[in-house]
Amino acid sequence: MQIDWWTLAFQVVNFLAVVWLLSRLLFRPIRRVIEEREAADRAAAQAAQAKVDEALAVKQDYTARLADFAEAQRREEADLHKQMAEERDALLAKARSEAEKLLDEARARIEAERSQTVDQLRAQIGELATGMAQKALGAPDIVTPGAALAQASARLAALSGTDLKDLVTDLGVEGAGVTVVTAADLPDPARDRWRQMLQERFGAALAIGFETDPALIGGAELRFPHAVLSFSVAARLREAVETVKG
Incomplete structure:
Protein backbone atom coordinates (compact mmCIF):
# COMPACT_ATOMS: atom_id res chain seq x y z
CA MET A 1 0.00 0.00 0.00
CA GLN A 2 1.48 3.30 -1.02
CA ILE A 3 0.71 6.46 1.02
CA ASP A 4 0.57 9.77 -0.70
CA TRP A 5 2.16 12.02 1.83
CA TRP A 6 1.29 15.20 0.04
CA THR A 7 -2.33 14.26 -0.09
CA LEU A 8 -2.27 13.33 3.55
CA ALA A 9 -0.60 16.57 4.45
CA PHE A 10 -3.08 18.50 2.40
CA GLN A 11 -6.00 16.76 4.13
CA VAL A 12 -4.51 17.42 7.55
CA VAL A 13 -4.11 21.05 6.66
CA ASN A 14 -7.69 21.15 5.40
CA PHE A 15 -8.91 19.49 8.61
CA LEU A 16 -7.02 21.97 10.80
CA ALA A 17 -8.36 24.79 8.73
CA VAL A 18 -11.91 23.51 9.13
CA VAL A 19 -11.40 23.09 12.89
CA TRP A 20 -10.01 26.63 13.13
CA LEU A 21 -12.87 28.00 11.12
CA LEU A 22 -15.45 26.12 13.21
CA SER A 23 -13.82 27.31 16.42
CA ARG A 24 -13.58 30.81 15.09
CA LEU A 25 -16.99 31.12 13.49
CA LEU A 26 -19.15 28.64 15.41
CA PHE A 27 -17.83 27.47 18.78
CA ARG A 28 -16.74 30.90 20.08
CA PRO A 29 -20.10 32.61 19.35
CA ILE A 30 -21.96 29.67 20.84
CA ARG A 31 -19.73 29.72 23.95
CA ARG A 32 -20.15 33.50 24.18
CA VAL A 33 -23.93 33.13 23.95
CA ILE A 34 -23.86 30.40 26.60
CA GLU A 35 -21.67 32.53 28.90
CA GLU A 36 -23.93 35.54 28.37
CA ARG A 37 -27.00 33.44 29.16
CA GLU A 38 -25.29 31.98 32.25
CA ALA A 39 -24.39 35.51 33.36
CA ALA A 40 -27.94 36.65 32.71
CA ASP A 41 -29.25 33.69 34.64
CA ARG A 42 -26.91 34.45 37.55
CA ALA A 43 -27.96 38.10 37.52
CA ALA A 44 -31.63 37.11 37.44
CA ALA A 45 -31.07 34.66 40.27
CA GLN A 46 -29.25 37.30 42.27
CA ALA A 47 -32.03 39.83 41.59
CA ALA A 48 -34.65 37.27 42.56
CA GLN A 49 -32.73 36.44 45.74
CA ALA A 50 -32.48 40.16 46.48
CA LYS A 51 -36.23 40.48 46.01
CA VAL A 52 -36.76 37.47 48.29
CA ASP A 53 -34.43 38.93 50.91
CA GLU A 54 -36.20 42.27 50.63
CA ALA A 55 -39.58 40.56 50.97
CA LEU A 56 -38.34 38.64 54.04
CA ALA A 57 -37.04 41.87 55.57
CA VAL A 58 -40.36 43.57 54.92
CA LYS A 59 -42.17 40.58 56.41
CA GLN A 60 -39.95 40.62 59.52
CA ASP A 61 -40.44 44.38 59.90
CA TYR A 62 -44.19 43.95 59.52
CA THR A 63 -44.19 41.10 62.06
CA ALA A 64 -42.16 43.21 64.49
CA ARG A 65 -44.43 46.21 64.01
CA LEU A 66 -47.48 44.00 64.47
CA ALA A 67 -45.99 42.59 67.70
CA ASP A 68 -45.19 46.11 68.93
CA PHE A 69 -48.72 47.23 68.11
CA ALA A 70 -50.18 44.22 69.92
CA GLU A 71 -47.96 44.90 72.95
CA ALA A 72 -48.89 48.60 72.97
CA GLN A 73 -52.56 47.70 72.69
CA ARG A 74 -52.19 45.19 75.53
CA ARG A 75 -50.52 47.83 77.72
CA GLU A 76 -53.22 50.37 76.90
CA GLU A 77 -55.92 47.84 77.78
CA ALA A 78 -54.11 46.97 81.02
CA ASP A 79 -53.78 50.67 81.91
CA LEU A 80 -57.45 51.24 81.06
CA HIS A 81 -58.51 48.28 83.21
CA LYS A 82 -56.31 49.53 86.05
CA GLN A 83 -57.74 53.05 85.77
CA MET A 84 -61.29 51.68 85.69
CA ALA A 85 -60.56 49.51 88.74
CA GLU A 86 -59.10 52.50 90.61
CA GLU A 87 -62.11 54.66 89.72
CA ARG A 88 -64.44 51.85 90.76
CA ASP A 89 -62.63 51.42 94.08
CA ALA A 90 -62.72 55.18 94.64
CA LEU A 91 -66.45 55.30 93.93
CA LEU A 92 -67.06 52.32 96.21
CA ALA A 93 -64.97 53.90 98.98
CA LYS A 94 -66.83 57.19 98.58
CA ALA A 95 -70.19 55.43 98.59
CA ARG A 96 -69.16 53.38 101.63
CA SER A 97 -67.97 56.53 103.43
CA GLU A 98 -71.19 58.38 102.63
CA ALA A 99 -73.26 55.37 103.71
CA GLU A 100 -71.34 55.11 106.98
CA LYS A 101 -71.78 58.86 107.51
CA LEU A 102 -75.52 58.56 106.91
CA LEU A 103 -75.68 55.58 109.26
CA ASP A 104 -73.74 57.46 111.94
CA GLU A 105 -76.02 60.46 111.55
CA ALA A 106 -79.07 58.20 111.71
CA ARG A 107 -77.72 56.43 114.81
CA ALA A 108 -76.91 59.76 116.45
CA ARG A 109 -80.37 61.10 115.62
CA ILE A 110 -82.06 57.93 116.87
CA GLU A 111 -79.93 57.97 120.04
CA ALA A 112 -80.77 61.64 120.64
CA GLU A 113 -84.46 60.98 120.09
CA ARG A 114 -84.29 57.91 122.34
CA SER A 115 -82.47 59.86 125.04
CA GLN A 116 -84.97 62.70 124.75
CA THR A 117 -87.87 60.24 124.93
CA VAL A 118 -86.33 58.49 127.94
CA ASP A 119 -85.79 61.84 129.66
CA GLN A 120 -89.37 62.81 128.95
CA LEU A 121 -90.64 59.49 130.27
CA ARG A 122 -88.45 59.81 133.36
CA ALA A 123 -89.76 63.32 133.91
CA GLN A 124 -93.35 62.14 133.51
CA ILE A 125 -92.76 59.18 135.80
CA GLY A 126 -91.02 61.47 138.28
CA GLU A 127 -93.97 63.86 138.21
CA LEU A 128 -96.42 61.01 138.76
CA ALA A 129 -94.31 59.54 141.53
CA THR A 130 -93.87 62.98 143.05
CA GLY A 131 -97.60 63.56 143.08
CA MET A 132 -98.22 60.16 144.63
CA ALA A 133 -95.50 60.71 147.22
CA GLN A 134 -96.80 64.17 148.10
CA LYS A 135 -100.29 62.79 148.63
CA ALA A 136 -99.04 59.78 150.55
CA LEU A 137 -96.65 61.72 152.79
CA GLY A 138 -98.61 64.92 153.11
Missing part, protein backbone atom coordinates in the same frame (compact mmCIF):
# COMPACT_ATOMS: atom_id res chain seq x y z
CA ALA A 139 -95.50 66.96 152.16
CA PRO A 140 -96.19 68.89 148.95
CA ASP A 141 -92.69 70.41 148.68
CA ILE A 142 -90.58 67.35 149.54
CA VAL A 143 -89.21 66.78 146.05
CA THR A 144 -88.54 70.29 144.78
CA PRO A 145 -84.83 71.11 144.21
CA GLY A 146 -84.97 74.05 146.57
CA ALA A 147 -86.64 71.94 149.29
CA ALA A 148 -84.02 69.18 148.94
CA LEU A 149 -81.22 71.74 149.24
CA ALA A 150 -82.87 73.38 152.25
CA GLN A 151 -83.35 70.01 153.94
CA ALA A 152 -79.73 69.05 153.31
CA SER A 153 -78.48 72.37 154.68
CA ALA A 154 -80.71 72.06 157.76
CA ARG A 155 -79.67 68.46 158.32
CA LEU A 156 -75.97 69.32 158.13
CA ALA A 157 -76.48 72.29 160.46
CA ALA A 158 -78.28 70.03 162.95
CA LEU A 159 -75.52 67.42 163.06
CA SER A 160 -73.85 66.92 166.37
CA GLY A 161 -70.25 67.89 166.78
CA THR A 162 -69.19 64.25 166.77
CA ASP A 163 -71.09 63.42 163.57
CA LEU A 164 -69.79 66.52 161.83
CA LYS A 165 -66.24 65.72 162.93
CA ASP A 166 -66.62 62.17 161.55
CA LEU A 167 -67.72 63.55 158.19
CA VAL A 168 -64.84 66.00 158.12
CA THR A 169 -62.41 63.18 158.98
CA ASP A 170 -63.97 61.01 156.27
CA LEU A 171 -63.46 63.81 153.74
CA GLY A 172 -59.87 64.33 154.89
CA VAL A 173 -58.70 61.21 153.06
CA GLU A 174 -56.74 62.12 149.91
CA GLY A 175 -58.99 62.15 146.86
CA ALA A 176 -62.18 61.92 148.95
CA GLY A 177 -65.23 64.04 148.16
CA VAL A 178 -68.97 64.17 148.35
CA THR A 179 -71.44 63.27 145.59
CA VAL A 180 -74.82 64.93 145.20
CA VAL A 181 -77.27 62.37 143.78
CA THR A 182 -80.65 63.48 142.42
CA ALA A 183 -83.45 61.72 140.55
CA ALA A 184 -83.01 64.03 137.56
CA ASP A 185 -80.05 65.96 136.21
CA LEU A 186 -79.59 69.32 137.94
CA PRO A 187 -79.12 72.51 135.90
CA ASP A 188 -75.92 74.49 136.38
CA PRO A 189 -77.45 77.16 138.68
CA ALA A 190 -78.79 74.47 141.02
CA ARG A 191 -75.39 72.76 141.06
CA ASP A 192 -73.74 76.05 141.94
CA ARG A 193 -76.08 76.46 144.93
CA TRP A 194 -75.22 72.92 146.14
CA ARG A 195 -71.49 73.64 145.77
CA GLN A 196 -71.81 76.90 147.71
CA MET A 197 -73.70 75.24 150.57
CA LEU A 198 -71.29 72.28 150.86
CA GLN A 199 -68.13 74.39 150.58
CA GLU A 200 -69.43 76.69 153.32
CA ARG A 201 -69.81 73.61 155.52
CA PHE A 202 -66.63 71.71 154.64
CA GLY A 203 -64.27 74.18 152.97
CA ALA A 204 -63.64 75.55 149.49
CA ALA A 205 -61.25 72.69 148.61
CA LEU A 206 -64.00 70.08 148.86
CA ALA A 207 -64.34 67.86 145.76
CA ILE A 208 -68.01 67.77 144.74
CA GLY A 209 -69.54 65.48 142.11
CA PHE A 210 -73.05 65.13 140.71
CA GLU A 211 -74.91 61.98 139.68
CA THR A 212 -78.48 60.99 138.81
CA ASP A 213 -80.43 58.01 140.14
CA PRO A 214 -84.09 57.79 139.05
CA ALA A 215 -84.72 55.29 141.88
CA LEU A 216 -84.65 58.23 144.32
CA ILE A 217 -87.94 59.41 142.72
CA GLY A 218 -87.31 62.92 144.05
CA GLY A 219 -85.23 64.82 146.58
CA ALA A 220 -81.50 64.16 146.90
CA GLU A 221 -78.78 62.16 148.65
CA LEU A 222 -75.37 63.24 149.88
CA ARG A 223 -72.96 60.35 149.51
CA PHE A 224 -69.77 60.66 151.55
CA PRO A 225 -66.97 58.08 151.35
CA HIS A 226 -68.43 56.11 154.31
CA ALA A 227 -71.81 57.71 154.95
CA VAL A 228 -75.03 58.66 153.16
CA LEU A 229 -77.43 61.44 154.08
CA SER A 230 -80.72 60.91 152.25
CA PHE A 231 -83.47 63.46 151.65
CA SER A 232 -85.15 61.53 148.85
CA VAL A 233 -88.76 60.57 148.27
CA ALA A 234 -87.74 56.92 148.16
CA ALA A 235 -86.23 57.22 151.65
CA ARG A 236 -89.37 58.95 152.97
CA LEU A 237 -91.54 56.24 151.44
CA ARG A 238 -89.43 53.52 153.07
CA GLU A 239 -89.76 55.34 156.42
CA ALA A 240 -93.52 55.57 155.91
CA VAL A 241 -93.74 51.87 155.13
CA GLU A 242 -91.70 51.01 158.23
CA THR A 243 -93.94 53.26 160.33
CA VAL A 244 -97.05 51.53 159.00
CA LYS A 245 -95.54 48.11 159.68
CA GLY A 246 -94.60 49.18 163.17
Whole structure:
Protein backbone atom coordinates (compact mmCIF):
# COMPACT_ATOMS: atom_id res chain seq x y z
CA MET A 1 0.00 0.00 0.00
CA GLN A 2 1.48 3.30 -1.02
CA ILE A 3 0.71 6.46 1.02
CA ASP A 4 0.57 9.77 -0.70
CA TRP A 5 2.16 12.02 1.83
CA TRP A 6 1.29 15.20 0.04
CA THR A 7 -2.33 14.26 -0.09
CA LEU A 8 -2.27 13.33 3.55
CA ALA A 9 -0.60 16.57 4.45
CA PHE A 10 -3.08 18.50 2.40
CA GLN A 11 -6.00 16.76 4.13
CA VAL A 12 -4.51 17.42 7.55
CA VAL A 13 -4.11 21.05 6.66
CA ASN A 14 -7.69 21.15 5.40
CA PHE A 15 -8.91 19.49 8.61
CA LEU A 16 -7.02 21.97 10.80
CA ALA A 17 -8.36 24.79 8.73
CA VAL A 18 -11.91 23.51 9.13
CA VAL A 19 -11.40 23.09 12.89
CA TRP A 20 -10.01 26.63 13.13
CA LEU A 21 -12.87 28.00 11.12
CA LEU A 22 -15.45 26.12 13.21
CA SER A 23 -13.82 27.31 16.42
CA ARG A 24 -13.58 30.81 15.09
CA LEU A 25 -16.99 31.12 13.49
CA LEU A 26 -19.15 28.64 15.41
CA PHE A 27 -17.83 27.47 18.78
CA ARG A 28 -16.74 30.90 20.08
CA PRO A 29 -20.10 32.61 19.35
CA ILE A 30 -21.96 29.67 20.84
CA ARG A 31 -19.73 29.72 23.95
CA ARG A 32 -20.15 33.50 24.18
CA VAL A 33 -23.93 33.13 23.95
CA ILE A 34 -23.86 30.40 26.60
CA GLU A 35 -21.67 32.53 28.90
CA GLU A 36 -23.93 35.54 28.37
CA ARG A 37 -27.00 33.44 29.16
CA GLU A 38 -25.29 31.98 32.25
CA ALA A 39 -24.39 35.51 33.36
CA ALA A 40 -27.94 36.65 32.71
CA ASP A 41 -29.25 33.69 34.64
CA ARG A 42 -26.91 34.45 37.55
CA ALA A 43 -27.96 38.10 37.52
CA ALA A 44 -31.63 37.11 37.44
CA ALA A 45 -31.07 34.66 40.27
CA GLN A 46 -29.25 37.30 42.27
CA ALA A 47 -32.03 39.83 41.59
CA ALA A 48 -34.65 37.27 42.56
CA GLN A 49 -32.73 36.44 45.74
CA ALA A 50 -32.48 40.16 46.48
CA LYS A 51 -36.23 40.48 46.01
CA VAL A 52 -36.76 37.47 48.29
CA ASP A 53 -34.43 38.93 50.91
CA GLU A 54 -36.20 42.27 50.63
CA ALA A 55 -39.58 40.56 50.97
CA LEU A 56 -38.34 38.64 54.04
CA ALA A 57 -37.04 41.87 55.57
CA VAL A 58 -40.36 43.57 54.92
CA LYS A 59 -42.17 40.58 56.41
CA GLN A 60 -39.95 40.62 59.52
CA ASP A 61 -40.44 44.38 59.90
CA TYR A 62 -44.19 43.95 59.52
CA THR A 63 -44.19 41.10 62.06
CA ALA A 64 -42.16 43.21 64.49
CA ARG A 65 -44.43 46.21 64.01
CA LEU A 66 -47.48 44.00 64.47
CA ALA A 67 -45.99 42.59 67.70
CA ASP A 68 -45.19 46.11 68.93
CA PHE A 69 -48.72 47.23 68.11
CA ALA A 70 -50.18 44.22 69.92
CA GLU A 71 -47.96 44.90 72.95
CA ALA A 72 -48.89 48.60 72.97
CA GLN A 73 -52.56 47.70 72.69
CA ARG A 74 -52.19 45.19 75.53
CA ARG A 75 -50.52 47.83 77.72
CA GLU A 76 -53.22 50.37 76.90
CA GLU A 77 -55.92 47.84 77.78
CA ALA A 78 -54.11 46.97 81.02
CA ASP A 79 -53.78 50.67 81.91
CA LEU A 80 -57.45 51.24 81.06
CA HIS A 81 -58.51 48.28 83.21
CA LYS A 82 -56.31 49.53 86.05
CA GLN A 83 -57.74 53.05 85.77
CA MET A 84 -61.29 51.68 85.69
CA ALA A 85 -60.56 49.51 88.74
CA GLU A 86 -59.10 52.50 90.61
CA GLU A 87 -62.11 54.66 89.72
CA ARG A 88 -64.44 51.85 90.76
CA ASP A 89 -62.63 51.42 94.08
CA ALA A 90 -62.72 55.18 94.64
CA LEU A 91 -66.45 55.30 93.93
CA LEU A 92 -67.06 52.32 96.21
CA ALA A 93 -64.97 53.90 98.98
CA LYS A 94 -66.83 57.19 98.58
CA ALA A 95 -70.19 55.43 98.59
CA ARG A 96 -69.16 53.38 101.63
CA SER A 97 -67.97 56.53 103.43
CA GLU A 98 -71.19 58.38 102.63
CA ALA A 99 -73.26 55.37 103.71
CA GLU A 100 -71.34 55.11 106.98
CA LYS A 101 -71.78 58.86 107.51
CA LEU A 102 -75.52 58.56 106.91
CA LEU A 103 -75.68 55.58 109.26
CA ASP A 104 -73.74 57.46 111.94
CA GLU A 105 -76.02 60.46 111.55
CA ALA A 106 -79.07 58.20 111.71
CA ARG A 107 -77.72 56.43 114.81
CA ALA A 108 -76.91 59.76 116.45
CA ARG A 109 -80.37 61.10 115.62
CA ILE A 110 -82.06 57.93 116.87
CA GLU A 111 -79.93 57.97 120.04
CA ALA A 112 -80.77 61.64 120.64
CA GLU A 113 -84.46 60.98 120.09
CA ARG A 114 -84.29 57.91 122.34
CA SER A 115 -82.47 59.86 125.04
CA GLN A 116 -84.97 62.70 124.75
CA THR A 117 -87.87 60.24 124.93
CA VAL A 118 -86.33 58.49 127.94
CA ASP A 119 -85.79 61.84 129.66
CA GLN A 120 -89.37 62.81 128.95
CA LEU A 121 -90.64 59.49 130.27
CA ARG A 122 -88.45 59.81 133.36
CA ALA A 123 -89.76 63.32 133.91
CA GLN A 124 -93.35 62.14 133.51
CA ILE A 125 -92.76 59.18 135.80
CA GLY A 126 -91.02 61.47 138.28
CA GLU A 127 -93.97 63.86 138.21
CA LEU A 128 -96.42 61.01 138.76
CA ALA A 129 -94.31 59.54 141.53
CA THR A 130 -93.87 62.98 143.05
CA GLY A 131 -97.60 63.56 143.08
CA MET A 132 -98.22 60.16 144.63
CA ALA A 133 -95.50 60.71 147.22
CA GLN A 134 -96.80 64.17 148.10
CA LYS A 135 -100.29 62.79 148.63
CA ALA A 136 -99.04 59.78 150.55
CA LEU A 137 -96.65 61.72 152.79
CA GLY A 138 -98.61 64.92 153.11
CA ALA A 139 -95.50 66.96 152.16
CA PRO A 140 -96.19 68.89 148.95
CA ASP A 141 -92.69 70.41 148.68
CA ILE A 142 -90.58 67.35 149.54
CA VAL A 143 -89.21 66.78 146.05
CA THR A 144 -88.54 70.29 144.78
CA PRO A 145 -84.83 71.11 144.21
CA GLY A 146 -84.97 74.05 146.57
CA ALA A 147 -86.64 71.94 149.29
CA ALA A 148 -84.02 69.18 148.94
CA LEU A 149 -81.22 71.74 149.24
CA ALA A 150 -82.87 73.38 152.25
CA GLN A 151 -83.35 70.01 153.94
CA ALA A 152 -79.73 69.05 153.31
CA SER A 153 -78.48 72.37 154.68
CA ALA A 154 -80.71 72.06 157.76
CA ARG A 155 -79.67 68.46 158.32
CA LEU A 156 -75.97 69.32 158.13
CA ALA A 157 -76.48 72.29 160.46
CA ALA A 158 -78.28 70.03 162.95
CA LEU A 159 -75.52 67.42 163.06
CA SER A 160 -73.85 66.92 166.37
CA GLY A 161 -70.25 67.89 166.78
CA THR A 162 -69.19 64.25 166.77
CA ASP A 163 -71.09 63.42 163.57
CA LEU A 164 -69.79 66.52 161.83
CA LYS A 165 -66.24 65.72 162.93
CA ASP A 166 -66.62 62.17 161.55
CA LEU A 167 -67.72 63.55 158.19
CA VAL A 168 -64.84 66.00 158.12
CA THR A 169 -62.41 63.18 158.98
CA ASP A 170 -63.97 61.01 156.27
CA LEU A 171 -63.46 63.81 153.74
CA GLY A 172 -59.87 64.33 154.89
CA VAL A 173 -58.70 61.21 153.06
CA GLU A 174 -56.74 62.12 149.91
CA GLY A 175 -58.99 62.15 146.86
CA ALA A 176 -62.18 61.92 148.95
CA GLY A 177 -65.23 64.04 148.16
CA VAL A 178 -68.97 64.17 148.35
CA THR A 179 -71.44 63.27 145.59
CA VAL A 180 -74.82 64.93 145.20
CA VAL A 181 -77.27 62.37 143.78
CA THR A 182 -80.65 63.48 142.42
CA ALA A 183 -83.45 61.72 140.55
CA ALA A 184 -83.01 64.03 137.56
CA ASP A 185 -80.05 65.96 136.21
CA LEU A 186 -79.59 69.32 137.94
CA PRO A 187 -79.12 72.51 135.90
CA ASP A 188 -75.92 74.49 136.38
CA PRO A 189 -77.45 77.16 138.68
CA ALA A 190 -78.79 74.47 141.02
CA ARG A 191 -75.39 72.76 141.06
CA ASP A 192 -73.74 76.05 141.94
CA ARG A 193 -76.08 76.46 144.93
CA TRP A 194 -75.22 72.92 146.14
CA ARG A 195 -71.49 73.64 145.77
CA GLN A 196 -71.81 76.90 147.71
CA MET A 197 -73.70 75.24 150.57
CA LEU A 198 -71.29 72.28 150.86
CA GLN A 199 -68.13 74.39 150.58
CA GLU A 200 -69.43 76.69 153.32
CA ARG A 201 -69.81 73.61 155.52
CA PHE A 202 -66.63 71.71 154.64
CA GLY A 203 -64.27 74.18 152.97
CA ALA A 204 -63.64 75.55 149.49
CA ALA A 205 -61.25 72.69 148.61
CA LEU A 206 -64.00 70.08 148.86
CA ALA A 207 -64.34 67.86 145.76
CA ILE A 208 -68.01 67.77 144.74
CA GLY A 209 -69.54 65.48 142.11
CA PHE A 210 -73.05 65.13 140.71
CA GLU A 211 -74.91 61.98 139.68
CA THR A 212 -78.48 60.99 138.81
CA ASP A 213 -80.43 58.01 140.14
CA PRO A 214 -84.09 57.79 139.05
CA ALA A 215 -84.72 55.29 141.88
CA LEU A 216 -84.65 58.23 144.32
CA ILE A 217 -87.94 59.41 142.72
CA GLY A 218 -87.31 62.92 144.05
CA GLY A 219 -85.23 64.82 146.58
CA ALA A 220 -81.50 64.16 146.90
CA GLU A 221 -78.78 62.16 148.65
CA LEU A 222 -75.37 63.24 149.88
CA ARG A 223 -72.96 60.35 149.51
CA PHE A 224 -69.77 60.66 151.55
CA PRO A 225 -66.97 58.08 151.35
CA HIS A 226 -68.43 56.11 154.31
CA ALA A 227 -71.81 57.71 154.95
CA VAL A 228 -75.03 58.66 153.16
CA LEU A 229 -77.43 61.44 154.08
CA SER A 230 -80.72 60.91 152.25
CA PHE A 231 -83.47 63.46 151.65
CA SER A 232 -85.15 61.53 148.85
CA VAL A 233 -88.76 60.57 148.27
CA ALA A 234 -87.74 56.92 148.16
CA ALA A 235 -86.23 57.22 151.65
CA ARG A 236 -89.37 58.95 152.97
CA LEU A 237 -91.54 56.24 151.44
CA ARG A 238 -89.43 53.52 153.07
CA GLU A 239 -89.76 55.34 156.42
CA ALA A 240 -93.52 55.57 155.91
CA VAL A 241 -93.74 51.87 155.13
CA GLU A 242 -91.70 51.01 158.23
CA THR A 243 -93.94 53.26 160.33
CA VAL A 244 -97.05 51.53 159.00
CA LYS A 245 -95.54 48.11 159.68
CA GLY A 246 -94.60 49.18 163.17
